Amino acid sequence: MSELSFKDKVVIVTGAGGGIGREYALAFAKRGAKVVVNDLGGSHTGEGKSSKAADKVVDEIKAAGGIAAANYDSVEFGDKIVETALNNFGRIDIVINNAGILRDVSFAKMTDKDWDLVYTVHCKGAYKLTRAAWNHMRDNKFGRIIMTSSAAGLYGNFGQANYGSMKMALVGLSNTLAQEGKGRNIHCNTISPIAASRLTESVMPPEILDQLKPEYIVPLVLYLCHEDTTETGSVFEVGAGWVSKVRLQRSAGAYMKDITAEKVKENWPTIENFEVNPAYPTSAADSVSGIINAANSGKSSGPVLHRKPSTTAAAPAAPAAPAASVAVDGYKSSAIFQDIQKQTQNNGAELVKKINGIYQIDVTNAGKTQSWIIDLKNGSGSVSTGANGKPNVTITVSDEDFVQIMSGKLNPQTAFMKGKLKIKGNMGLATKLGGIMPKSKI
Known part of the structure; x- marks a missing residue:
């Protein structure tokens, strides 16, 4: 050169x-x-x-x-x-x-x-x-x-x-x-x-x-x-x-018809959520257009909230089949995977688009290992128990440490350096797992 x-x-x-x-x-x-x-x-x-x-x-x-x-x-x-x-x-x-x-x-x-x-x-x-x-x-x-x-x-x-x-x-x-x-x-x-x-x-x-x-x-x-x-x-x-x-990053935000302080409080989790549909404005025009578009269309790039109900009755949608339970007796981590399952049911398509990977989480407890699969690569995503065989990343961690990490009480880098958290496969994908859980630090 x-x-x-x-x-x-x-x-x-x-x-x-x-x-x-x-x-x-x-x-x-x-x-x-x-x-x-x-x-x-x-x-x-x-x-x-x-x-x-x-x-x-x-x-x-x-x-x-x-x-x-x-x-x-x-x-x-x-x-x-x-x-x-x-x-x-x-x-x-x-x-x-x-x-x-x-x-x-x-x-x-x-x-x-x-x-x-x-x-x-x-x-x-x-x-x-x-x-x-x-x-x-x-x-x-x-x-x-x-x-x-x-x-x-x-x-x-x-x-x-x-x-x-x-x-x-x-x-x-x-x-x-x-x-x-x-x-x-x-x-x-x-x-x-x-x-x-x-x-x-x-x-x-x-x-x-x-x-x-x-x-x-x-x-x-x-x-x-x-x-x-x-x-x-x-x-x-x-x-x-x-x-x-x-660069600057902007959350998708929330549109509120007839906005009040109480509605802002209610929608605060959405307002501060950078995980779903974030934007990266590069000019004053980008900033203003985002606000004007939301006001004109009555919606944000994220969930549409606090809009007046339509006067035209819509046919009721067929209820979705309930997902198989991911709870496993004796594991505190079950509650976390249940929460992840709810996140996937609500925003699975967006998570698949953003993450595009399959996780296998091997959780150890009292000498036993229980596996969960978080599939954010196919369809609208899913969470299930058992081994997959073709994960992009495999994470091995104890039941107690996984709960501590996902609740933000244990720094994942500290856990990794001390051998409490083992990661095999795509390290970059592993860091994205935290986006699924609001309090996660992974």
Whole structure:
């Protein structure tokens, strides 16, 4: 595979005086880019300034035969950073919004300064720099932009209300710019990196930091910024050599005619159920259309609830033949399989479509083994006792441990590591079993 080249591309990297920013700058320069190394030279809490950090990285790049220029402005003066790129290299192609600070404190003790400084660097800084570069990219019909988010933004984190808020704001900015820039070949993506840096060294032990080298973040960013890459409007978690794409998920929901708080309470299990007909909206239009369609049709993509009964009498349906009992005396697990049987009777067709597999559960008790088969591959699904002979996955577990796992009281990974839970066959299919039971952790 040929190396991804950035020959003659002009790249701005903020916060490039150390950590991940330095690695970005060195990597782009090594692959032929002309790099603006921006760093205010302040502390990780946003105080002070110095030109030493940026100058040192520029010297490293030049010593290796690369091309670079230093900039010492705060990112809130993004126009000055872009001016450095234009004065030295005549254009701007790529912006890496990497600069960041931390002012961690619980919300009860947070000051306006704690909030404002983090906002200025992360949110306003990314806006000001990207805005200053935007029209140049539009004119050139090329641009690649990286926003840097965080797990604190995607999921929240105690003591980081300021940091998490700004990091999530950048996801919204990136998603919008991806839509506005697509017609001009401007792509914008967001990364949520985890790496050893001065921002993480105070909160992680040394043995973990050793596995989180900043250079492990660089390859994803290089790929996303290359001229041949079409990816845009996406969010990625990255660290320690691992890359994963993150997306929003929406439950099928519940439509309620003449909605009331009491109806919301009654339908809450359906509202929060992500197992049946989930959706993955990728735009504001997707979000709105889902709501409008439900309102217009009087139903959600999940079960239709609280609709007025039809005035036309329908012929009564023939009663379904009762399923054979899956209860076995002496096994507490019987109750679980009975519940799974009810789930299958209610949503079997959907479960078959989603899971497409056959499970054999061998439950041991007092030296004996009882088998149950959960067939979510054929017809509308079924649950039965006895061995099948052709399961896709076989799970062996004691009666007591199975009850503990399926009720959420025993972590399945812990049970597996301790040999209490044995799995043979399709491991990926085994992890889907939890979707059958609302409280399951398998």
